[in-house]
Amino acid sequence: ADTLREAAAEQGRFIGTALNDGLLGNAAYSAIAGGEFSSVTAENAMKWGSLEPNRGQYNWAGADRLVEFAAAHGQQVYGHTLVWHSQLPGWVENGGFAPAELREIVDNHIATVAGRYAGEIDRWDVLNEVFNENGTFRDSVFHRAFGEEYIADAFRAAHAADPEAALFINDYNTDGINAKSDAMYRLVSSLLADGVPVHGVGFQSHMILGQMPSTYRANLQRFSDLGLEVVVTELDIRMNTPSDAARLDQQADQYRQVIGDCLAVSGCSGVTVWGVSDRDSWIPGVFPGEGAANLYDDDYRPKPAYGAVLDALGGA
Ligand code: G3I
Numbered sequence: 001a002d003t004l005r006e007a008a009a010e011q012g013r014f015i016g017t018a019l020n021d022g023l024l025g026n027a028a029y030s031a032i033a034g035g036e037f038s039s040v041t042a043e044n045a046m047k048w049g050s051l052e053p054n055r056g057q058y059n060w061a062g063a064d065r066l067v068e069f070a071a072a073h074g075q076q077v078y079g080h081t082l083v084w085h086s087q088l089p090g091w092v093e094n095g096g097f098a099p100a101e102l103r104e105i106v107d108n109h110i111a112t113v114a115g116r117y118a119g120e121i122d123r124w125d126v127l128n129e130v131f132n133e134n135g136t137f138r139d140s141v142f143h144r145a146f147g148e149e150y151i152a153d154a155f156r157a158a159h160a161a162d163p164e165a166a167l168f169i170n171d172y173n174t175d176g177i178n179a180k181s182d183a184m185y186r187l188v189s190s191l192l193a194d195g196v197p198v199h200g201v202g203f204q205s206h207m208i209l210g211q212m213p214s215t216y217r218a219n220l221q222r223f224s225d226l227g228l229e230v231v232v233t234e235l236d237i238r239m240n241t242p243s244d245a246a247r248l249d250q251q252a253d254q255y256r257q258v259i260g261d262c263l264a265v266s267g268c269s270g271v272t273v274w275g276v277s278d279r280d281s282w283i284p285g286v287f288p289g290e291g292a293a294n295l296y297d298d299d300y301r302p303k304p305a306y307g308a309v310l311d312a313l314g315g316a
Contacts, residue, residue, distance in 0.1 A: 001310075001313070001314070001315040001316060002310075002315060002316050003035060003036050003310075003315070004036045004037065004038075004306075004309060004310055004313065004315070005035075005036055005037055005038035006315065007310055007313035007314055007315030008038060008270065008271075008313050009038065010313075010314060010315075011263055011313055011314060013262065013263065013268070013269060013270045013271070013313070014038045014039040014076055014269060014270030014271075015036075015037055015038055015039070015270060015271055015272075015273075015309070015313070016037055016038065016039030016040060016041055016076070016078060016270060016271065016272030016273070017033055017036075017037040017039075017040060017041070017272060017273050017274075017275065017276050018040075018041045018042075018043040018234065018272065018273070018274045018275050019033055019040040019041065019042060019043060019066055019069070020043045020044070020275070020280055021042075021045050021062040021063075021065040021066045021069070022062070023276075023280060024065065024069060028300040029276055029277070029280070029300065030069075032276050032277075032296060032300060033069075033073075033276055034069065034072070034073040034075075035073075037075065038074075038075055038076060038270075039075055039076040039077070039078055039122070039270060039272060040066060040069065040070050040075050040076075040077060040078065041077075041078040041079075041080050041233070041234075041272050042062075042063060042066050042077075042078075042079065042080050043080075043274070043275065043282075044062075044087070045062035045063045045065075045066055046063045046066075046079050046080055046081070046113070047080070047081060047084065047087040048082075048084070048087065048088050048089055048092065048109060049087040049088055049089045050062060050063075050087070051063065051113060052089055052109070053089050054089070054091065055089075055091045058112075060116070063117070067117060067120050067121075070120075071120070076122040076123075077117075077120060077121050077122055077123075078121075078122065078123045078124075078125070078231075078233070078272060079113075079114070079117065079121040079123065079124040079125065079165070080124075080125045080128070080170075080233075081124075081125035081126075081127075081128040081170065082109070082110050082113060082114065082124060082125065082126050082127070082154060082158060083106065083110070083126060083127050083128070083142060083150070083154045084125075084127075084128040084129060085129065085138060085140035085141070085142070086128075086129070088141070092105065092141065093141055097145075099145040099146060102141070102142075102145045102146075103145075103146070103153075106142065106150070106153075106154070106157070107153075107157050110126075110154060110157040110158050110161055111157065111160070111161045113161075114157075114158050114161035114162040114165070115161040115162065117162070118161060118162040118163075118164070118165070119162070119164060121162060121165045122165065122166065123165060123166045123167075123168055123200065123229075123231070124158055124162070124165045124166070124167055124168060125168050125169070125170040125202060125233070126154050126155050126158045126167045126168060126169065126198075127151055127154055127155075127168075127169040127170070128169075128170045128171070129170070129171050129172065130143075130151060130169070130171065130187075131171055131174070131180050131183050131184065132180075133173060133179070133180055134179050134180070135179040135180050135182060135183030136183070148187075151169070151187070151191070152191060152194065152196045155167055155191065155196050155197050155198050156196065156197065158197075159197035166199040166200050166229055167197055167198055167199050167200070168198075168199065168200040168201060168202045168229075168231065168233075169184070169187070169188065169198060169200075169201055169202065170201070170202030170203075170204060170233050170234075171184060171202070171203075171204065172204040172205075172206055172234070173204075174203055174204075174219075175203050175204075175205050175207070175213045175216055175219065176213025176214065176215040176216055176219055177213075177215040177218060177219045177222075181219055184201065184223075185222060185223065185226075188201060188223070188226065188228060189226060192226060192227075192228075198228070199228065199229055200228050200229035200230065200231060200269075201223045201228055201229075201230055201231075202231050202232075202233035202234075203219075203220065203230070203231070203232050203233060204233050204234035204235075204274075205232050205233070205234060205235040205236075205258065206234055206235075206236055206238075206274070207235070207236065207237045207238070207254065207258075208237070208238055208239075209237055209238065209239040209247060209250060209251055209254065210250065210254075212254050212257055212258075216257075216258070216261050217261040217264055217265065220261060220262065220265045220267075220268055221264075221265050223267070224265045224266060224267030224268065225267075227267075228267060229267055229269050230262075230265060230267045230268045230269070231268070231269055231270055231271070231272065232258060232262055232268070232270070232271040232272065233272050234272060234274040235255075235258060235271055235272065235273050235274060236273060236274045236275065236281060236283065236293035236294055237251050237254050237255060237293055237305070238283045238287065238290045238291060238292070238293040239251060239290065239291075239292050239293070240289060240290055241284070241289060241290060241291045241292050242292075243292040247292075248292070248303055248304045248305070249304050251292075251303075251304070251305050252303070252304035252305045252307065252308035253308065255295075255305040255308050255309050255312070256308040256309070256311070256312045258271065259271060259308075259309055259312035259313060260312055263312070263313075273294060273295055274293075274294070275293075275294050276294065276295075276296055276300070277294055277295075277296035277297060277298060277299075277300050278291055278292050278293065278294050278296065278297050278298050278303075279297075279298040279299075279300075280294070281293050281294050295309060
């Protein structure tokens with residue numbers, strides 16, 4: 001195998017990228033996105049704020065383009081994300097709705113979005129980032145209105161709208177065993193006990209160079225042992241920029257460890273890297289002076305990390 005996607009397929013896994021539909025006009029970008037990856041996640045196009053900035057006025061263009069691109073390239077689609085406290089349109093966040101009306105708004109959102117793409121989405125992040133670092137539930141317009149019941153309700157609504165999609169809950173800093181991942185473990189255990197249609201847990205894995213959680217594999221394993229699918233959903237490994245050869249090699253090793261840990265866990269179905277190249281990454285905008293976090297450099301050339309991922313997947 002000489003592409004990531006062929007090598008991953010031979011392992012029975014997928015390898016994904018976060019797709020920015022606005023960059024598909026760039027030939028280098030779209031050749032890599034379509035040729036190397038077997039799954040695409042909508043980096044922004046399927047978020048509520050992108051889809052329905054004003055109540056009842058939908059903007060489907062970006063999400064439709066992504067789904068069409070995936071179909072043209074024989075790729076799976078990872079939908080991201082139905083219910084999240086962030087990138088919400090102002091009309092939802094600040095609408096001051098009574099719980100009963102907000103309930104209708106959320107149900108309608110899930111039914112409309114998951115319903116539109118039913119049959120074309122392999123996995124949905126139904127819930128994103130519901131926890132604080134200490135494992136308590138994050139304050140949000142949803143938690144304030146409904147308490148933690150909003151989580152089970154969202155899974156049920158998504159399952160009704162798209163019975164074929166695998167339904168996920170996704171979070172960051174849940175990569176190792178810690179208070180936050182313990183809370184995730186308790187939550188999904190109780191959802192399963194209650195018969196709620198939850199099928200998988202996403203581990204974002206926005207990592208820092210040299211800080212591989214020592215309990216990464218054990219953590220993925222305990223969720224897999226619940227019978228859930230496990231996905232590394234938003235992998236990147238950032239460093240101070242500019243990068244240098246030694247740190248790019250260190251980064252390659254860390255990428256290799258992540259792939260190896262996923263392959264060692266039977267329920268880990270795949271790994272998605274959060275963006276194609278360093279140029280497209282969200283990191284420099286949010287962490288000034290950091291970046292170089294992805295598999296391709298600013299000129300879309302494969303980095304040592306690319307070779308390490310290919311090698312870890314058993315490719316040439
Ligand atoms: O599209 C507008 C553009 O019209 C405007 O001129 C420009 C000016 O700021 O903003 C553009 O929107 C930006 C959008 O990305 C598209 O580029 C937003 O400001 C910016 O906030 C947004 O950032 C995204 C971020 O989520 C928002 O929270 C990143 O691209 C995206 O990579 C990032 O992804 C998240 C996952 O969804 C959840 N997990 C963490 C991860 C990293 O933050």
